[in-house]
Each structure stands twice: as structure tokens, then as C-alpha cells.
Amino acid sequence: MQVYELLTAHYGEQHWWPAESSFEMMVGAILTQNTRWENVEDAIQNLKNANMLNPESILASDIDQLEKMIRPSGFFRQKSRRLVELSNFFLAHGGTHGLKQWSIQSLRVRLLDVHGIGPETADSILLYALDKPLFVVDAYTKRIFSRLGMFETAMKYDDVQNFFFKRIPNSLQLFQEFHALIVKHAKQHCSSKPQCDHCPLFNICITAGEIDRLSDL
């Protein structure tokens, strides 16, 4: 797909997800829900400093302590509960090694069954923590490609995902890079700038406010 070529030529290889372990990646996936990554980094650092970035410690801690550590990442009351759910799920399935034994589909169903894990969080975990090839759809993806006239913003998650499954090769590497590049582009170019210099994507700005203004045409 042409968008991928443009992005990768401009930004280079991303090598996502930024985490030192699979479990850390999963924690990050929960914490970054509708939240800037910079805030999540503070929360993760707090957990690391307290030696709490593992499922056993999270389950052993009381909820107040956990909430305090992840406060910078926002929504700390629901997210603390979600981390507990994640930890239970992680241990119940035999950790990263155990999880990797399952097929993509059964893993996805099980992840979606965890309270607080929706389609994007599930697919992110599958793609970046468990090395399962899936296309991750986020708000940026919808804005970029709807702006390019490929589909409507109102398309549902699974329909957008299938749109890409039909058009790009089924490759773990490609899926990992593609989503990372989309997020990279969103952060680097479209935060706080209506017009970007040397924009690799035809000056398509994809912040929430910008797309609303542009859609008035």
C-alpha cells in the first residue's frame, strides 16, 4: 500500500512496542487507552521503581497503592481494576509462553472477554506482545484513510480491519511497522500544527479537531 511506503520512507523503521517485556507491553496497552504515551511512561516508571511491573505484585498490592502509581496515566480507578483483570488473565493462561500456544482467534476471543480490553487493546497485545499478525485499528487510522477517501469515519472496527486484511499482505513485520508508523506520524506531524512542513501524507492532518474543520468542505 502506498501510504505505508510513504510513511516508512519518511520515518524509517519503528521497531515497536517500547517495552522491556511482554507483560509490560500489555500494561502499557491498558494504560494508554485514550491517553498520551508520555503520561503512561510516568506511570510505568512508578511501577518499575516499586518493583510492581509483574502480575504477582499487581495482584498482591492493594488497590489504593496501585491507583497511586498509575495516577499520571489518567482514568486511574478503572485502569487499576483493568490491570488486576489483566494480571489474572495473564497468570491463568501460563504467562507469555502459555498464551503464545493459542491460535489468534481463540486468543482474541479470550482477550475481549477480559473486562476493560476492547478490540484495539486486544489486537495491540496480540500484535506486539504475542507476535500474532493482525492489523490494529485506532482513531488515527480511521482519520487518515477516511481523509484519503478510502472509507467513511463511521466504519466499525472489524470492517476497517477487514479493509486492510483484503489489501495488504499478511505479515507480522508489516503490521507491526504500519501501526507504529501511523502513531508516529500522528504525534510527530499533526500535534499542534495545522499545516506540516514536509508532510509525507499530502498535508493530511489527523488530530480530532482538525478533521472536524476539514470536513466542512
Add this chain to the structure above:
DNA sequence: ACCCAGGGTCATA
């Protein structure tokens, strides 16, 4: 003072 962020759940019609 306002808008937004690497979503998801729940209540309502």
C-alpha cells in the same frame, strides 16, 4: 479556559 490524547463500558431509545 479550552481541546485533546495510541479506548472501553454502560445506560438509554
Add this chain to the structure above:
DNA sequence: TATGACCATGGG
């Protein structure tokens, strides 16, 4: 099925 409210902190 499909909207809307709500969650909460931190940066622009």
C-alpha cells in the same frame, strides 16, 4: 443498532 455520558491526568 446507535448515540451519549463518563472516566481523569497532563500538555498545548
